[in-house]
Each structure stands twice: as C-alpha cells, then as structure tokens.
Amino acid sequence: MAITTSTHDVISSERVEGTSVYNAAGDKLGSIDELMINKRSGKVEYAVLEFGGFLGMGTDRYPLPWSMLDYDTDKDGYVVPLTKEQIDGAPRYTETTTPDYTPEYSQRIGSYYGVGI
Amino acid sequence: MAITTSTHDVISSERVEGTSVYNAAGDKLGSIDELMINKRSGKVEYAVLEFGGFLGMGTDRYPLPWSMLDYDTDKDGYVVPLTKEQIDGAPRYTETTTPDYTPEYSQRIGSYYGVGI
Numbered sequence: 001m002a003i004t005t006s007t008h009d010v011i012s013s014e015r016v017e018g019t020s021v022y023n024a025a026g027d028k029l030g031s032i033d034e035l036m037i038n039k040r041s042g043k044v045e046y047a048v049l050e051f052g053g054f055l056g057m058g059t060d061r062y063p064l065p066w067s068m069l070d071y072d073t074d075k076d077g078y079v080v081p082l083t084k085e086q087i088d089g090a091p092r093y094t095e096t097t098t099p100d101y102t103p104e105y106s107q108r109i110g111s112y113y114g115v116g117i
Numbered sequence: 118m119a120i121t122t123s124t125h126d127v128i129s130s131e132r133v134e135g136t137s138v139y140n141a142a143g144d145k146l147g148s149i150d151e152l153m154i155n156k157r158s159g160k161v162e163y164a165v166l167e168f169g170g171f172l173g174m175g176t177d178r179y180p181l182p183w184s185m186l187d188y189d190t191d192k193d194g195y196v197v198p199l200t201k202e203q204i205d206g207a208p209r210y211t212e213t214t215t216p217d218y219t220p221e222y223s224q225r226i227g228s229y230y231g232v233g234i
Contacts, residue, residue, distance in 0.1 A: 009155055009156060009219075009220075010153040010156065010162055012151045012153060012154070013130040013134065013152035013153075013161075014134070016154070035129070035152075035154075036130075037127060037130060037133070037152075037161055038126055038127055039126060039127065039128050040126070042183040044130075044154055044160070044161065045159075066159040067159065101126060101127040102126075
C-alpha cells in the first residue's frame with residue numbers, strides 16, 4: 001500500500017451535486033446539477049453544469065466530461081479550463097429537453113471539448 | 118456503431134438516489150442514499166444502501182459495490198444477490214459515523230461481498 005494513498009479517495013454524489021463551477025479566470029459559471037453515469041461501467045461520464053435562467057427558472061444544462069473538472073480546495077468548487085465564450089457555444093439543453101445520451105450525442109460533446117470519454 | 122447500442126446508456130445520479138433495492142427473494146431492503154465516486158477515475162465504487170431505523174431516523178448505511186446492483190425494470194428498483202442474513206453481517210455505518218473510505222475499508226467491503234472494486 002502506498003503511503004501517499006489518500007484517505008479520501010471517494011466523494012459522495014450528494015456532495016458533488018450543487019458544488020460551484022468556475023472557469024480558468026476564476027469567474028463562477030454555475031453549479032453541478034447532476035451526474036450522468038454509465039450504467040454498465042459505473043463511470044461518471046458527465047457532470048451537468050447548470051446556469052443561466054432567472055430566479056432558478058429556465059436554466060441551461062451543459063454536460064461536461066468528468067475528466068475536465070478539477071477540484072480547487074480554496075474555492076471549494078470545480079475549475080474547468082474553459083472561457084465563457086467556449087461555454088457559450090457548448091452543447092446544452094434545458095431542464096425540459098434532456099436529450100438521450102446517445103453515442104452520437106456523446107461524440108458531439110467529446111468533440112466540442114476535445115476530450116475522449 | 119452497433120445497432121444494439123442502447124440510447125439510454127447513462128443514468129442520472131439523481132435518478133439513482135432514492136431508488137429501491139430488493140434482495141434476490143424480492144423483499145425490499147431499503148433504498149439508495151448516495152453514490153461514492155472515485156475522484157480520480159470518476160468511477161462509482163459504491164451505492165450506499167440505507168435502511169433500518171425508525172421514522173427515517175437512525176438508519177444504517179451499507180456501501181454496496183456498484184457492480185452488484187442489477188436494475189429490474191418490473192420492480193423499478195435494483196436487485197442485489199444477497200440474503201437478509203448477508204446484509205445483516207455486512208459492513209455498515211450510521212449517518213453520523215461515515216467512515217473514511219480508505220483502501221483498507223474498501224478491501225473489507227470487497228472481501229465481504231467477494232467482489233473486486
């Protein structure tokens with residue numbers, strides 16, 4: 001057993017949900033609404049960023065590949081290496097229009113962010 | 118792209134949380150409280166089963182390896198291949214005594230269920 005093994009290797013889904021997300025410049029983008037988990041592998045493929053809207057209504061959802069999220073203890077939130085412009089053009093949907101996460105949709109997300117899932 | 122690829126390969130963490138869990142005999146054991154996710158790999162390692170207690174107070178939590186859960190559409194819940202006796206002796210904790218998920222603790226769970234994580 002490596003001595004450096006963290007004693008906090010795991011985190012609760014309930015802890016992740018609601019956590020703030022910042023861009024590289026330190027601006028808050030929004031917060032994590034839910035995690036999308038591959039049923040078979042059990043791997044969290046996307047953390048769905050929620051932001052926009054007004055008084056909590058009509059917010060947009062942006063599925064971000066889990067591997068893009070970097071936890072920042074100082075901010076107590078995730079940092080993603082994206083500009084606001086990159087987020088503006090990113091695949092999104094509204095609360096009432098959740099898409100099927102088909103292989104094609106996954107490909108579109110991965111291609112946009114340049115990240116393999 | 119395989120024609121048989123499901124269009125619903127992913128599931129939301131919010132959908133999993135609260136879902137009922139049954140044993141092989143069809144008895145309801147409890148429900149999923151939260152998911153424990155490996156921070157680095159993004160893999161869901163455990164679905165934490167909640168049951169026992171009285172009027173929702175003092176429930177026990179049983180971390181179940183994700184791979185043990187089998188979704189049953191008829192029951193709209195997960196089925197785990199365990200008897201009540203097996204659950205009775207399983208690693209557990211209370212809401213107020215969540216352990217560190219150390220490698221040793223993971224080993225204990227894996228060893229109890231005979232499942233590698």
